[in-house]
Amino acid sequence: MAAPDIEPPPVVVMGVSGCGKTTVGTRLAAELGVRFIDGDDLHPAANVEKMASGTPLTDQDRWPWLHDVGRTLRAHEATGLVLACSALRRAYRDAIRCEAPGTVFVHLDGGHDVIRSRMGARSSHFMPASLLASQLGTLEALAEHEPGFSVDIDAPIDVIVGKALHALSEPERSTWTPGQQPRTSASSVWR
Structure with a gap:
């Protein structure tokens, strides 16, 4: 697959655990010719330990990490970057955009059964499938703005x-700015 001739913005591949952020993000970055970073690698050890034990993170746990995600995206604005990050709530995406205003979000959207089966098929990931319901409950779809x-x-x-x-x-x-989403012939992928 050949990537279109585009200047990639900072891109966050977002969604709940198990939706394919790393797999899609890695492929998307390769097609765009930019670096891929898994946002999970930016979590402090305490966050990883908490999630691995089956305890959902609190917003207090997330805020410093989200700002690190945003700063990482901003540091790669000139070269482009694809970063995998759950970014489940609007407030989390706003925190990322405070640091990197040009960020575009690619939401990998899927039903519970599809995601649960993918989670069951992967190995050596710290996020247990038991937290899927919590993540789906937290997820806020992308807003028009x-x-x-x-x-x-x-x-x-x-x-x-x-x-x-x-x-x-x-x-x-x-010419896309927040508040202005293009509606294209590929409207099935736009929200």
Whole structure:
């Protein structure tokens, strides 16, 4: 798959645990010719230990991490970056955009059963499947004013990445600002 000729913005591949953020993010970054960073690697050890024990993070746990995510995106604005981060709530995405205002969010959207089966198939991840219900309960869909779009994950990886690349390459994106989301012929991927 050849990436369209675009200047990639800072991109956050977002969604609940098990939706494919790392897999899609890695492929998307490769297609765009930019670096990929897994936001989980930016968590302090205390957060990882808490999640591994089955305890959901509190907002107090998240705020410093979210600001680190935003600063990491800002540090790569000139070169582009794809970063995987749950970014489940609008307030979390706002915190990221405070640090990196040009960030675009790619929400990997899928049903409970699809995500639960993917979580069961992976190994050596600190997030237990028991926290899926908590994450789905916390998830707030992208609002009209947020720069980003959703992609249905009940599809092959090539289709998911292709939809994300198409949406990121829309000509209107060059003048896209928060509050102005393009509506394109690929409207099925835009929210």
